[in-house]
Amino acid sequence: MKKLVESSGVEVAFREVDVVTTGTFGAMCSSGAIINVGHSDPPIKIEKAWINDVPICHPGAAVDLYIGATIMAERQSFEYGGGHVIEDLVGGKEVEFKATAYGTDCYPRTQANTRLTKDDLNQFYLLNFRNCYQRYNCAVNGRDETIYTYMGKLLPRLKNATFSGAGELNPLMNDPDYETIGIGTRIFLGGTQGYVIGEGTQHDPKNRFGTIMVRGDAKKMSPEFLRGAAFTRYGTTLYVGLGIPIPILNEGLAKKTAIRDEEIFTSVVDYGVPRMGRPKLAQVSYKELKSGKITVGDRRIRVSSLSSLKTARKIAGTLKSWITQGEFFLTAPVERLPVDSVFKPMRQTEETPFVANVMQEAVTCNESEEVQAIAERIVTRSVNHIVVVDGDGKLTGIVTSWDITRALAQGKTALADIVTRRVVTAKFNEPLETASKRMAQHNISALPVINNEKKVLGIVTAEDVSKLLGR
Amino acid sequence: MVRILLRFPENIVEAPITSQIILELKVPINIITAHVDAKGGEVLVEVPDESLKKVVKAFRKRGATVNIPKLIEIDSEKCISCGACITLCPVEAITKDEDATVVFNQEKCLGSTCSACVDACPARAIKSVKQNSTELTNNNAH
Numbered sequence: 001m002k003k004l005v006e007s008s009g010v011e012v013a014f015r016e017v018d019v020v021t022t023g024t025f026g027a028m029c030s031s032g033a034i035i036n037v038g039h040s041d042p043p044i045k046i047e048k049a050w051i052n053d054v055p056i057c058h059p060g061a062a063v064d065l066y067i068g069a070t071i072m073a074e075r076q077s078f079e080y081g082g083g084h085v086i087e088d089l090v091g092g093k094e095v096e097f098k099a100t101a102y103g104t105d106c107y108p109r110t111q112a113n114t115r116l117t118k119d120d121l122n123q124f125y126l127l128n129f130r131n132c133y134q135r136y137n138c139a140v141n142g143r144d145e146t147i148y149t150y151m152g153k154l155l156p157r158l159k160n161a162t163f164s165g166a167g168e169l170n171p172l173m174n175d176p177d178y179e180t181i182g183i184g185t186r187i188f189l190g191g192t193q194g195y196v197i198g199e200g201t202q203h204d205p206k207n208r209f210g211t212i213m214v215r216g217d218a219k220k221m222s223p224e225f226l227r228g229a230a231f232t233r234y235g236t237t238l239y240v241g242l243g244i245p246i247p248i249l250n251e252g253l254a255k256k257t258a259i260r261d262e263e264i265f266t267s268v269v270d271y272g273v274p275r276m277g278r279p280k281l282a283q284v285s286y287k288e289l290k291s292g293k294i295t296v297g298d299r300r301i302r303v304s305s306l307s308s309l310k311t312a313r314k315i316a317g318t319l320k321s322w323i324t325q326g327e328f329f330l331t332a333p334v335e336r337l338p339v340d341s342v343f344k345p346m347r348q349t350e351e352t353p354f355v356a357n358v359m360q361e362a363v364t365c366n367e368s369e370e371v372q373a374i375a376e377r378i379v380t381r382s383v384n385h386i387v388v389v390d391g392d393g394k395l396t397g398i399v400t401s402w403d404i405t406r407a408l409a410q411g412k413t414a415l416a417d418i419v420t421r422r423v424v425t426a427k428f429n430e431p432l433e434t435a436s437k438r439m440a441q442h443n444i445s446a447l448p449v450i451n452n453e454k455k456v457l458g459i460v461t462a463e464d465v466s467k468l469l470g471r
Numbered sequence: 472m473v474r475i476l477l478r479f480p481e482n483i484v485e486a487p488i489t490s491q492i493i494l495e496l497k498v499p500i501n502i503i504t505a506h507v508d509a510k511g512g513e514v515l516v517e518v519p520d521e522s523l524k525k526v527v528k529a530f531r532k533r534g535a536t537v538n539i540p541k542l543i544e545i546d547s548e549k550c551i552s553c554g555a556c557i558t559l560c561p562v563e564a565i566t567k568d569e570d571a572t573v574v575f576n577q578e579k580c581l582g583s584t585c586s587a588c589v590d591a592c593p594a595r596a597i598k599s600v601k602q603n604s605t606e607l608t609n610n611n612a613h
Contacts, residue, residue, distance in 0.1 A: 025551070027593060079595070152555050153591040160558035227551060229593035239551060239593070292557070292567070302558040306593065310552040310571040 005258035014254040022171040023243035023315030026307030030130035031069040031238045036122040045107035049099040069238035081236025084228030091223040124218045130200035134172040134210040138163040143272035148233035161303040166312040167261040167286030171244035172210045174257045182333025188243035188319045191222030204343035243315040261286035353432040359458040362387040385446040394454045397421045436465045472517045476540040479512040483534045492529045498522040541583035541599045545575045549596035556588035
C-alpha cells in the first residue's frame with residue numbers, strides 16, 4: 001500500500017487494494033488468561049492457587065482463575081512468571097497446579113494438587129486488558145548508574161536507548177481514527193483468530209497512544225506468537241503477537257494505511273528520573289529508531305528494539321495469507337473505539353514527600369580552607385556534613401564531622417587531603433523515598449542536592465528523613 | 472587468532488609477565504579486556520593460532536593460569552529477534568540483518584568476561600557456555 005500510494009496515488013490505491021494487514025509483537029504486561037479448571041470431588045472453592053509456583057488470581061466463583069502475565073513465581077521470581085505459564089500451557093506442556101481453600105459446607109475441600117495440560121481446562125481464553133499501544137516512548141537513562149526498567153537495561157549517561165513498537169506496521173497506526181476497529185473486530189491474536197472487545201485501559205487516542213482490549217481462544221494459539229519473558233529486576237511479562245486487517249473502505253483509509261515510519265514520531269524520555277512526568281529530551285521518528293541510531297542534542301545514541309519487527313512482519317504476512325485463502329473473514333465493529341477519551345493520572349489524597357520538601361541549606365566551604373576552620377564551622381552551625389564547592393557554587397566534594405575528627409587526630413591540616421570527591425547526590429525534584437534508599441545503599445547519612453549544572457542547592461540528611469517519618 | 476583467559480594470582484600480579492612474554496617469544500599478544508587489582512588479575516588476550524602452545528606454556532611457567540574463556544551463545548530457538556541486546560554489546564558483535572533477524576558474530580564477541588547482553592535478553596536466550604576446547608584442556612593436565 002505504501003509503495004502503491006507513492007507511485008500511483010491514493011485513488012488508484014483505493015481501487016486496487018481491498019485490505020491492508022498489520023502486525024506487532026511486543027511485551028504487553030496487561031495480558032493474561034482466564035481458565036476454568038473444573039470441579040474436583042469433593043469440590044473446592046479455591047482461595048489461593050499456584051501454577052508452577054506462580055500465584056494465580058482468583059477473581060470469581062469456585063474454579064475460575066486468571067493467570068496474570070506479570071505475576072512472578074514465588075521461588076524463581078523475576079525469571080519465571082504468569083507469561084511463561086501461559087506459554088507453557090499453550091505449547092502443550094503439563095503444569096503443576098496447587099490450590100488451597102478455607103472450606104465451606106458446599107465446598108468442603110481445603111487442598112488440591114494435580115497436573116494439568118490445556119486439554120484438561122474447560123476454558124482457556126487469553127483476555128488482555130491493554131494491548132497493541134499505537135506507539136511508545138523511546139527510553140534513555142540520564143543517571144550515573146545502569147538501571148533496569150520495563151524498557152530494558154539502560155546504560156548510564158545516555159549510552160544506549162530502547163524503544164518498542166512496529167511503527168508503520170502497527171495496527172492502530174494504520175487506522176488512527178479507528179474507522180474499522182472496535183468491539184467485535186476479528187483479529188490475529190497469538191497465532192489464531194481473536195477479537196477486539198473494546199478500548200484498552202489507558203487508551204489515549206488524542207495523544208496517539210491508543211490501546212485495545214482483546215480476547216482469543218488460547219487453546220488454539222502458538223508459542224511462536226505468545227512468549228513468556230523476563231525483564232531483569234523489573235519482572236515477567238508476555239510477548240503478544242497481534243495483527244489487524246484494515247479494510248480500505250474509502251480513499252482516506254488508503255491514505256492513512258500508507259503511513260511511513262518517518263511520519264511517526266515519539267519522545268525520547270529520561271527513565272533515570274523517578275517521576276511520572278519524566279523529562280522528554282528529543283523527538284525521533286520510527287525510521288530513526290529502526291535505523292539503530294538516534295540523535296539527542298549533539299549526541300548519536302545506539303538504540304535497541306524491545307519488540308520483534310521480524311515476528312510483526314510474519315504476523316502481517318500470515319494474516320494476509322489467511323484472508324486470501326478464505327480462512328479469515330473481516331468483521332465490521334459493533335461499536336467503534338472511543339476517539340476522545342482522556343487518560344487521567346491518579347487522584348492522590350495523600351501527599352508524597354520529595355527531596356525539595358525536606359532539603360535544608362547546605363553549610364559549605366572551599367577546598368583551600370584548613371581543617372581547623374571547618375571543625376569550628378561544624379560546631380557553630382551544628383551540622384555533620386560540610387559540602388565543598390568551587391567559586392561558582394558547584395559541588396567538588398564533601399567532608400563529614402568524622403573525617404574532621406580523624407584528620408585532627410592524625411594531625412592533618414589541609415582539607416584537600418581528606419575530601420571525599422565521589423559524592424552521592426540527590427535532585428530536588430526526586431521522591432524522598434529514592435533518595436533515602438540511595439543513602440542506605442551507600443551507607444551514608446546525607447546527600448547534597450544539586451541541579452544539572454552540579455550547583456549545590458541544599459542538603460538532605462538521614463535526620464531530616466526520620467523527622468518527617470516520625471511526624 | 473585464539474582467545475585465552477589468563478588469571479594472575481595475587482603474588483605475581485605486579486610482575487610485567489605479559490610484556491616479558493611478548494618480548495621473549497616475539498609474539499603479538501592482543502589484550503581484549505583486563506580486570507586487574509591488588510588481589511589479582513583476569514585478562515582476556517588474543518594470540519596467533521600457531522603460537523598458542525608456546526604462549527600458554529610461557530604463561531603457565533610464570534605462575535598464571537590459562538583457560539579457554541567461556542563463550543556467549545544465543546539459542547536461536549528461544550531468540551525472538553527483538554534486538555534488546557544490540558546496544559549493550561561494546562564491540563557491536565550483535566546486529567540485525569535486512570530480514571530484521573538478530574545476527575550474532577561470535578568472533579567479535581568478548582565472551583563471558585563481558586556478558587553485558589545476558590541480563591538484557593527478555594527471552595533469556597543468551598547464555599555463557601564452556602567452549603569445546605581440545606588443545607588447551609589437554610594442556611591443562613601437564
